[in-house]
Amino acid sequence: MMTNPTGRITQGQFSFLPELTDAEISLQIDYGLKKGYAWSVEYTDDPHPRNTYWEMFGMPMFDLRDAAGVLMELNNCRKTFPQHYIRLMAFDSARGIESIAMSFIVNRPASEPGFSLERQEGNGRTQRYTIRSYAADRPEGERGNGKA
């Protein structure tokens, strides 16, 4: 159990709010589609803050213009990886942006063990810090309550 005020990992746009329902997620997807973004689904069992590349659950859905389709992909991912972190990401390909425009977590493992902070003492009172995912202590494929 993490000790921050939410008790969980706070990455993404909406981690401080109650879990979004599928209807609420659809509204967010619609907002992105209206802006011309492409949605994609990504999942991981190692939510380290610097773990940039979560696994892609298929390609970004550049040609999908319907929230129901995106939600279907998300639910497929949830069925396959129920104990993983899953995030929805919207890409904006407009010149000068060409990056992620929205990102929020839509699935979490039942328990979120969080991270340890390891310190290595250096000269002049300096310290080297290493953040370790407790979840990553186990081998790939054996994390997330042994499933997946």
Place this chain on the structure above:
Amino acid sequence: MESGTEARTEGATAITDAKKRYRAGVLKYRQMGYWEPDYVPKATDTVCLFRITPQQGVDPVEAAAAVAGESSTATWTVVWTDRLTACDTYRAKAFKVEPVPNAPGQFFAWVAYDLVLFEEGSIANMTASLIGNVFSFKPLKAARLEDIQIPPAYVKTFKGPPTGLIVERERLDKFGRPLLGATTKPKLGLSGRNYGRVIYEGLKGGLDFMKDDENINSQPFMHWRDRFLYVMDAVNKASAATGEVKGSYLNVTAGTMEDMYERAEFAKDLGSVIVMIDLVVGWSAIQSMSNWARRNDMILHMHRAGHGTYTRQKSHGVSFRVIAKWLRLAGVDHLHAGTAVGKLEGDPLTVQGYYNVCRDGFTRQDLPRGIFFDQDWCDIKKVMPVASGGIHAGQMHQLLDLFGDDVCLQFGGGTIGHPGGIQAGAVANRVALEAMVKARNEGLDIATQGPEILRKAARFCSPLQQALDTWGDITFNYTPTDASDYVPTPAVAH
């Protein structure tokens, strides 16, 4: 608008006969060639718009010509050495003068400058001309540089922001919402250890950034190394506690460049993602620190300390929109650009104009927002504007409505002064922010429904309820001193 003041009087135009023009003595500036009403600025010219208040009896056209003269090649008398140069091309040219609407005695003067006049990649050089002698010139009661159009040919001599707001978001892994920060308070007096406590609580509670204030450098109560060490411990602890990338702007402002480099290097060695400097360090120091930040993958935060001394009064000084343009070229990643609703000066539309200058790919003329010129930014990176100073969670709907997602909202007192403590203050702000972004995306009109959205969110978040109970009614509704001349706008009502 009324057409410009015509140059009709005797001696109103440039003297073309070289023998007469260069006879020793004193001529009017417009006789010397600094007034060219037919001039069409070249695509490579810089164009400045000055607001001038000529002394009693001084003709506005002559005053405009004097501005062109004193900000380029002129001295008070004719000099024969002009004739050793292609002086016609070096002279700035005033080409239009118009009375300022509803401001008796004030005139707008447009002045064009040839590309050759400014050293490539040097804001110091450009400012030495444009806001040098001319602002002390006696025949003018007052002068203000209102706006500037910088040609692509000159823009491309600058590298611009070392990181830019897009790459900053990628590095921080934060998308689709404003960033959230707080300035550590009290500004002065905390020991390094106590200071780090505030950083840890704020970041763990949900903020993305904490921030040194402008006047925290290395004073007897807290030397810089001590601050950096404790702050970075707090940043890393908070990152582990939340699973998010966190940062704290370490102010490396110091008495010399050598000291600033030393402090910045130490911040880098400790793993900080960001350092900050104050505007008062000066243009050359800013550009040097920008180069350093670019070499070291560091976000460079600019605190605009001191700008109010010359940006605030409408009649004299330099508009902040010009300072923002220069800072984008000089290369900063964050820039304090006003809140409109907080404790510091700022008419909402005028402030939006500053934000657009920071973030646009191409800025269009927009008179209600005080933008007089189109500006092509030539793909130079975008600056993340920072809203800081007397703002609180109860204003979240106004802030998001005014500024959109690409802004860093900083609630200093509004976090640290929370009755439930610093973490509770951070939670209140983060919940208010996320609830407002979510509601806006869902299609709600946050400008009108904002207070209701906040009240609803407060039902599941008691720290937000406490924040609204404490500060809900606090507003700073004073008439701005620097609003557009084209539409009078009231302060934002609560």
